[in-house]
Amino acid sequence: MKLKKKIAVSETGFIFDPTTGDSFSLNPTAAEILNLLKDGKNEKEIKKEIMAEYDVDESTFERSFLDFMAMLRLYNMIEEHEEN
Amino acid sequence: MKKTKITVAVSGLNNTDNPGPGIPVIRALRESDAFDVRIIGLAYENLEPGIYMHDVVDKVYQVPYPSIGSDKLLQRLAYIHSIEKIDVLIPNFDAELYSFISFEHKLHEMGIGTWLPTMEQFEERHKTKLPEYGKKYGVNVPHSRPINSIAEINSLTPEFSYPLLVKGKFYDAYVAFNPEQVSLYFNKIATKWGVPIIIQQFIRGTEVNVIALGDGKGNTIGAVPMRKQYITDKGKAWGGITLDDQNMLDLCHKILKKTKWKGGMELELIKTFDNKYYLIEINPRIPAWVYLAVGAGQNIPEAMVKLALGKKVKPFTTYESGKMFIRYSWDMIVDLKEFEQLSTNGEL
Numbered sequence: 385m386k387l388k389k390k391i392a393v394s395e396t397g398f399i400f401d402p403t404t405g406d407s408f409s410l411n412p413t414a415a416e417i418l419n420l421l422k423d424g425k426n427e428k429e430i431k432k433e434i435m436a437e438y439d440v441d442e443s444t445f446e447r448s449f450l451d452f453m454a455m456l457r458l459y460n461m462i463e464e465h466e467e468n
Numbered sequence: 469m470k471k472t473k474i475t476v477a478v479s480g481l482n483n484t485d486n487p488g489p490g491i492p493v494i495r496a497l498r499e500s501d502a503f504d505v506r507i508i509g510l511a512y513e514n515l516e517p518g519i520y521m522h523d524v525v526d527k528v529y530q531v532p533y534p535s536i537g538s539d540k541l542l543q544r545l546a547y548i549h550s551i552e553k554i555d556v557l558i559p560n561f562d563a564e565l566y567s568f569i570s571f572e573h574k575l576h577e578m579g580i581g582t583w584l585p586t587m588e589q590f591e592e593r594h595k596t597k598l599p600e601y602g603k604k605y606g607v608n609v610p611h612s613r614p615i616n617s618i619a620e621i622n623s624l625t626p627e628f629s630y631p632l633l634v635k636g637k638f639y640d641a642y643v644a645f646n647p648e649q650v651s652l653y654f655n656k657i658a659t660k661w662g663v664p665i666i667i668q669q670f671i672r673g674t675e676v677n678v679i680a681l682g683d684g685k686g687n688t689i690g691a692v693p694m695r696k697q698y699i700t701d702k703g704k705a706w707g708g709i710t711l712d713d714q715n716m717l718d719l720c721h722k723i724l725k726k727t728k729w730k731g732g733m734e735l736e737l738i739k740t741f742d743n744k745y746y747l748i749e750i751n752p753r754i755p756a757w758v759y760l761a762v763g764a765g766q767n768i769p770e771a772m773v774k775l776a777l778g779k780k781v782k783p784f785t786t787y788e789s790g791k792m793f794i795r796y797s798w799d800m801i802v803d804l805k806e807f808e809q810l811s812t813n814g815e816l
Contacts (some may be wrong), residue, residue: 390712392790400790402711402712402713402789402790403711403712403713404674404695404711404713405694405695405697405709405710405711405790
């Protein structure tokens with residue numbers, strides 16, 4: 385799962401896709417996850433970091449994470465060819 | 469750098485909710501590093517807002533509609549030129565372009581520079597000829613067919629499926645979901661713009677546009693893609709954002725290269741959800757949102773003036789993506805005297 389290279393994410397959690405002109409606002413947790421994705425972290429690593437930082441159980445994290453990823457895919461922000 | 473003093477005549481001063489490109493073109497020229505411009509406004513109607521913007525337009529002349537006769541328009545331009553010594557003229561209305569292109573050589577003889585498409589380029593990109601255009605230049609276009617009478621509406625299926633677009637030859641487009649609506653829009657558009665009416669396949673997706681300037685030899689001097697973010701009920705962009713979309717630029721370069729396009733243009737495209745691009749229209753002039761391109765780093769009107777003056781122009785290679793424009797309206801207070809002066813003398 386890799387974010388498209390051109391996608392810009394600001395510190396405030398504002399995303400801009402320069403190819404489509406779309407922009408979105410993220411809440412602080414989503415922004416953190418997106419920045420981890422931008423740093424090249426995989427789901428396992430992200431889960432570890434988020435669970436260490438926040439009071440969240442594994443299944444709640446996974447449900448929210450998958451939901452978020454589906455949203456990113458829907459808005460065409462994920463590279464089609466994923467890296468393993 | 470010392471700026472060259474030049475006089476540029478510009479039409480399209482109708483900065484209304486259906487805006488002409490005149491005012492943004494002038495703004496671009498006023499920001500030029502190369503030119504110190506004196507602007508001569510050419511107005512068709514006496515309530516075009518640009519007429520009364522004295523810090524934008526230096527002097528305004530009323531000109532006759534081309535529909536009255538191209539010779540009348542040319543005579544008026546010759547008179548204006550005798551007083552103002554116009555170096556370059558930039559016409560900005562679709563409806564006047566035919567006349568300007570047809571007497572372009574006479575303008576050049578008078579010493580007025582222009583940078584317009586050739587008559588062949590102008591004619592072949594007409595909406596009614598879009599299918600042939602797509603085929604000739606290898607560009608995706610929606611299936612379309614011109615119709616001349618209401619009787620033809622019943623034979624649209626199965627060639628077309630609903631919804632479909634009903635378009636005027638110059639302006640206006642409506643989405644119709646059944647033959648009754650086609651008939652309604654047919655009459656509405658035909659009354660205003662005449663026939664043929666164009667029936668066009670409805671392509672689902674996002675409308676995106678590219679402003680471009682061609683050097684007439686197949687090279688792109690400038691090109692900036694944009695997506696409308698705020699669209700008025702007339703379908704005009706009231707806000708937009710520049711895009712970093714290489715596919716759009718490639719398509720633009722391809723069209724300019726194959727057609728050897730000379731002049732300003734706007735490509736209207738639909739980007740489908742599976743990332744295909746369909747060309748829906750080519751406007752053979754600078755669009756009203758040109759100032760966004762200037763703000764993003766490409767002063768296309770300035771480059772056009774240089775070309776019209778016979779100067780060499782280096783193509784732009786970059787622009788800033790994510791630049792936005794947001795249009796606004798502004799009430800000017802105008803003395804009746806000014807309105808009177810323009811209405812009676814045809815000058816202000």
